[in-house]
Amino acid sequence: MIKIKNIGEIHGITEGNYNFYINNNEEKDLIIIENKKDKLKIEIEYNKNNIINALEKIKKLTEIKIVPDEMNDREILSYIQSKGYDKVLWNLIGKAMHQFNMIEEGDKIAVGVSGGKDILVTLNAFVRVKKIAKINFEIIPIHIHPKHDSADCSEIKDYCKKLGLELKVIETNLDDMLFGKEKEKNPCFLCGRIRRGILYRVMKEEGINKLALGHHKDDIIETFLMNILYQGNRNVMKPSYVSEEYGVRVIRPLAFVEEKNIISYARKLSLPIMKSKCPYETSEDSKRLRVKNLIKDLALENEDIRSVVLNSIKDLF
Missing domain, CATH: 3.30.920 (Metal Transport, Frataxin; Chain A)
Structure with a gap:
């Protein structure tokens, strides 16, 4: 490069x-x-x-x-929009944002930038809306970085700067909490809860009223099926909801977007994705990976299987 x-x-x-x-x-x-x-x-x-x-x-x-290194507003918009993604990305994001009223005048929206492809696309989506819509709102990208993680987040910082944003980096002892002396039985759940708690704390301190996460269509249906198969409940990842514990709204702009199109877009733009070192993401014991593979197999018979499942649970949103 x-x-x-x-x-x-x-x-x-x-x-x-x-x-x-x-x-x-x-x-x-x-x-x-x-x-x-x-x-x-x-x-x-x-x-x-x-x-x-x-x-x-x-x-x-x-x-x-x-x-x-730097781009003007026109260049930023041209870069983000790219060609060929209106139908599979921007229209669907716009639909979710409109249907669930995700952006309002005066909003301060925190974007939990983990460094993965999904949240970087989410960040791009907000920058795109800010450039084309007549809505006054603020985008605050926040990255939670474990102190023991040697991964460099400078590329993410540079990327945010190129979009006209400043990345807020918060260092934590997350590894000690998850993989300390007593091995946590469900580290994924605890990891998500701890990260979310840190984000909520920062949001409260800085008067931020909304938190944007990068969960997409595949995440929503995988989580639903995991809850059905392994927990015996019908809990879902909602595209938008209010956290009663912290008093902020959580939004998922990629709720209607399929992961394959996010991957395609991220590759085309060569987004600065940080490689995850989490052993649970690719573990053969991962329940999420089993369900993901199950959906892939079902998609060989019906390529619209993801939409079928999502449409069946929309009443739970």
């Missing part, structure tokens, strides 16, 4: 077999890419006020990712 402060910095760069040049004249501005090995020359016209489309073309043609 190549980082640039402005388009002019591309001139003279050599990456692999490719050489990059800028050619500006009265008629048009061009990025010229030469591959002497394959005797190839590519010309890409660009707009100085919006270089994102040109950078996306470079990546598509050369597989070389070039990203600007």
Whole structure:
């Protein structure tokens, strides 16, 4: 990946077999890419006020990712929107936001940025709405970082900065609480509860009234089926609800979006995803993984199985 402060910095760069040049004249501005090995020359016209489309073309043609350190509002929106995701992403997010009144004038919305693909897409969705809608609200990205975790969250910080946001990082002793002397029987439940408690505390201190989480359509139906099969109840992840304990509203803008489309979008934009070190996410003993695989098998017979299940539980929202 190549980082640039402005388009002019591309001139003279050599990456692999490719050489990059800028050619500006009265008629048009061009990025010229030469591959002497394959005797190839590519010309890409660009707009100085919006270089994102040109950078996306470079990546598509050369597989070389070039990203600007800073973007203006038009570039941010162009980058976030990308092409081909209106039907499977933005329309569905808009539907959930409208149906459950997720964004209101004057809101202060905390986004629990774990570093995973889902919450980064959620963050993008809020930035997109802020750029195109006439609603005055505030986005506060918050990252809870275990002190013993050596993973670097600088990329997430840089990404938030590029979107015009400042990431708030809170360090915790989460590993000690979960994997201390007494091994927790249900660490996933406790981990989620502790993280949520930390977020609620910060929200109360800073007057934040809503918490956005990255759970998507697959998460909702998997959790419902897990509760049916293993707990014997019909509890669901609601797209929107008020936490009576903490007095804040929790919202899930990706409630109608399928995970496969989130993966596709995240890959296309090369989002700075932090790799999870949690042993329970890929464990063969994971009940969630069993249910996820069950749904995959059922989808081979009926590709709309996720929508069928979700439609059957909407009355519980």
